[in-house]
Amino acid sequence: QEELADKTGLIPGLDVILSYEECIKPILDFVIDITDVPIILDAPTYNVKIKAINYVKEAGIQERIIYNSITPESNNEEYKLLADSKINNFVLLGVESKQWTTQARMKVIDNLIKKAKSSNFARNNFIIDTAVLDVTSLGLAMNAMHEVKKKYGYPVGSGAHNAVDTWRNLKSKFGNIKKYASVVASTITLGAGADFLLYGPVQHAELIYPTVAFIKAAHSQLLFDEARMAPSSHPVFKIG
Numbered sequence: 273q274e275e276l277a278d279k280t281g282l283i284p285g286l287d288v289i290l291s292y293e294e295c296i297k298p299i300l301d302f303v304i305d306i307t308d309v310p311i312i313l314d315a316p317t318y319n320v321k322i323k324a325i326n327y328v329k330e331a332g333i334q335e336r337i338i339y340n341s342i343t344p345e346s347n348n349e350e351y352k353l354l355a356d357s358k359i360n361n362f363v364l365l366g367v368e369s370k371q372w373t374t375q376a377r378m379k380v381i382d383n384l385i386k387k388a389k390s391s392n393f394a395r396n397n398f399i400i401d402t403a404v405l406d407v408t409s410l411g412l413a414m415n416a417m418h419e420v421k422k423k424y425g426y427p428v429g430s431g432a433h434n435a436v437d438t439w440r441n442l443k444s445k446f447g448n449i450k451k452y453a454s455v456v457a458s459t460i461t462l463g464a465g466a467d468f469l470l471y472g473p474v475q476h477a478e479l480i481y482p483t484v485a486f487i488k489a490a491h492s493q494l495l496f497d498e499a500r501m502a503p504s505s506h507p508v509f510k511i512g
Contacts, residue, residue: 432460
């Protein structure tokens, strides 16, 4: 992934999933030791989240961490621990599964931002995950990306590969094309203004990095409309 990032001019990150409490220290210690890229701290259960936050503070690695994620289910204890931990960077996950409209999703995101900004975090560095759960939610998530950027200017993105992971009849109807479909699902969000992609298994990096770099290179020409030019580190100067 890091080699591909160097080739393409894209910025990598590593989504580290901590499935249970006993793995927190060995996995984080290992990852911190082998890479300098930002670490997206991803814990699926509340108890593991709390232990992971405490270990980040104990190990003094707050600057390396992007906390994934603050959700509508996050309680006051979680907010307080995050404030005390001095973690600087947070994913706010705009999950909404009742009304399934852009307006409802934006209301959830508005509330998350309001709560997070009032929680005395070390820094209010927020990136907004507009929450892709399945195929039909991908369109809503993309629309919400546009709305969030227009209203707040925060970086936006999603785990759009979830749309493909929940596509039940993909293999039976179309064969073994899941990784290619995942790349498509991820990269189409760039058209909605996505700033980051949670693209799934790291094995997909060999496809996702060149594809994203190609799209970014195509978009770079739009800077001329603003009398600007892409910097030398931009993918347009890396992939030719």
